[in-house]
Amino acid sequence: MTASIRERNQVVERTLVLDDEELAAIRRPYLDQLEEEPDGPDRWRCAVGPFDHYVRTLDVEPGEADGGRRRVTERIEFALAIPIWGVLFRWIVARTMLRRDATVATDPEAMAEAPWWSPPDRLDARASRMVARLCTLSMITGYLGTVITQTITFAADQFDASKSAQGTTLAAARSGVLLSLMLMVIADRRGRQRLMVVCAVGGILAAGAGALSPNLAFLGTTQFLSRSFSTALTLLIAVVAAEEMPKGARAYAASVIAMTGALGAGGAVLLLPVADLDPNGWRIIYLAPLLAMPFFVRIASRVPESRRFVRPHARVTMAGHRGRLALLGASTFFGVLFLAPASQFQNDFLRDDHGFTALGITIFTICTNTPAGIGIVVGGRLADVRGRRVVGAIGTFGGALLLASAYHVSGPWLWLAWVCGSIVAAMTVPALAVYGPELFPTALRGRANGIITLTGVVGGAIGLSVAGRLGDHYGSLGPGLTMLAAGPMVVAILVLTLYPETAHMELEELNPEDAAFTTSSVSL
Template sequence: MRRVLAPLLDLSRAERFIVLAFWVVGVAQGFAQSHAANTLPFTRVTFGLTEGEMAGVMALTRIGAFSAILVSFVSDRSGRRNLFVATLAIMVAAAGATGWVVDAEQFTIAQGIMRAASTAAGVLGVVMLAELLPPGSRAIGMGIYAAAASLGAGLSVLLLPLAEAGPEEWRILFQYALIGLIAIPVALRWIPEPEKPSGPRRRYAIWRPLASPYAAHFWPLAASSLLFAAFTTTQVTFASERLINDLGYAASVIVLISLTGGTLGGLGYFIGGHLADTRGRRIVTMVGFAIAAVGGVGLYWTETLPLLWVSVFLAAFGAFAAAPATSAHRNELFPTQIRASAVAWLAGFTVTGTIGGLWVGNRAIDDIGLPMTVLLLGAGMLIAIAVTAALPETKAHPEFAEETPETA
């Protein structure tokens, strides 16, 4: 573990506090954005919806996340930090407000605002880490940020038994999300505004990352982001539904499986981040995608607790290992002037994938069932792996991101 975390030991005191601050922010983010999926078996019953109809609601909550593209475009021109803090505040407030909604429509609106702010904050967060940390520590830094979000999600799972106390007790989990407001002063105190490159800066149109000469990098990333999101969002969103309402396990069992299998799988963040910094971003992403696909499909095609635990572990480990590698890769494939815009556009394709996956669920789950729907979406992971293989490796080229294709 010391070898895995060695890049952090080379950071300055200020850079370590940056990583610590992003850890606090990540916990708040993960906690706030996980309640909708974790409480789905209870909110669905409260609002009187079928599994397919609930998939439609969850898809609608993702639409607002496209606003992250505009937010990131603004950050490329006017700065990242203030926008980052503002989106964090909106995210926490909307998550807390969900605890007081009275119908499915209000739930959709509150969670839509939360998702929009959470997506924007996540995009700005990984871009800021890429710009605030040295190249050799970027992936592990992003891994810690993502691991913190996983911890926040785990805390949400830990509180899940509270939702079993009564038909409306799921609301308290959303209300607890307001504790995340503590991340605001932490971010203001220890996360600085990244320095802008010296010299004249050329301003780019918001759609610049999509066109030549950047298109060769952008579109493979867009395809893999969409397909990965379509699969993982659906299998994660309906995991509690599968275990509680389909297989009949108690919420306490879900906590045991999620916290042990998911937490152990969380080692993927550190191992994946270390390997991405030492072996390469591309190969770690591809292997992570493959492991996540096996685990995610297995969760819906097994029924015994040992196999369910293994599936949760593999799904978590693979996705977590791919996260820091993917984040570092996509940030390093674009120059500073368009980096946030490029990452935001990619986040837009991720959102499209989440909506697409849930839309497929809305159309297919009630007809062919959850297992077949997840298997169908899992096939797309093979394409995600293939298009990732077509991208260049950036690990050995820390200057890659500052070279534009016109000057490289």
């Protein structure tokens, strides 16, 4: 076999020498990461798959080659329906095409052997474009969501504020979810798309205003507004992803969105060394998103309204859904009770207890958090293929145990505990984050997830306040965070005993109101 890839033209060619049985196999439509359909003699096009353009042709030389076998040239022209991120996938998709085994790729069960980097379920072009744009938007939510976490210790130094004052400021910033909840109620009534643009603009402008802060209270106020919009945008991204993805790819979408969100958060981390250059250096980190605002507004404006919102759906109330709401709300409360202070006091802990500089914190954060991508990928894959509950419980329990231990060790053990804790805890992101959008009907999906996030903010506020006060009392954050680690233990128990399994189920199966309404609308 000979093969070539022409990346500029997105053309893949390979020459094969096949017997009659192998030739018959390669003449069947492929059913792997796309579904082909005939488009003429020895020509196929994409019926369903993540491509804007796809044509496969065969050139079968007449006569026989070696031992009764024929020489066949397979040529594929394609353009991925992956805006912005397509360059990262073009080469690996082309390599996968070159390595196709026709006897497998034409088997309907081939999707069970999907490559590790692809969703277990097949995406169409619209879903592929949608998840790519949502991933891009998640970068700005990641940045806006972590900027105060990274800079609070430097701002507190300039304003001569205590750990308790820092905890109060962080809690006040997180209380912006009250405005987020109002925005999500509007999203359930008016739609998701236009609010994405509003939230992107509002979050960036409010964050930029934080650069003018004369004190910690003003910074907390601007962050209240910025976090309101960025939290609402995060929720909208999760809701739209769930409403657009096929049933076997919702956790996959959550995982790649989480990874790009972490990439955005990494942008704030990379800028952190400027805080060491001048007492006012931390303010630059709040101004940086203003430069990217036109780009993110353009991306948000290109996200279409979700298909499930546009489709006729039932107008329902919370009655009958309060049990699910209480379950997810309690889980979020107890989880964030620990995770909020564990993440938001990290820089203060590294700086005060271990003498890290801003550059040292940046290096530590990148080195210990980047491997979390392993947990996100593995967790998303397992959650879609094997189910959510066990993956979520292991990630919650193990991640909390490891991250809490990191506040009691130093030297190499500090780095190791944080790396392992980040990887294990990251498994919960795709495994459990999908439950909020999955367990509520379309008319309640935004509001319910806003309420769940509100319970998390309450838990985070309590956790931050308790951790800050115990940190002042003990002179170290370790004892308080160890006590708060009981919260994720409760979550693991709830997940294993009360959570339903939602993998491989359509949203209408999980929310019969939407299915019944859609069916009745069609029959009318």
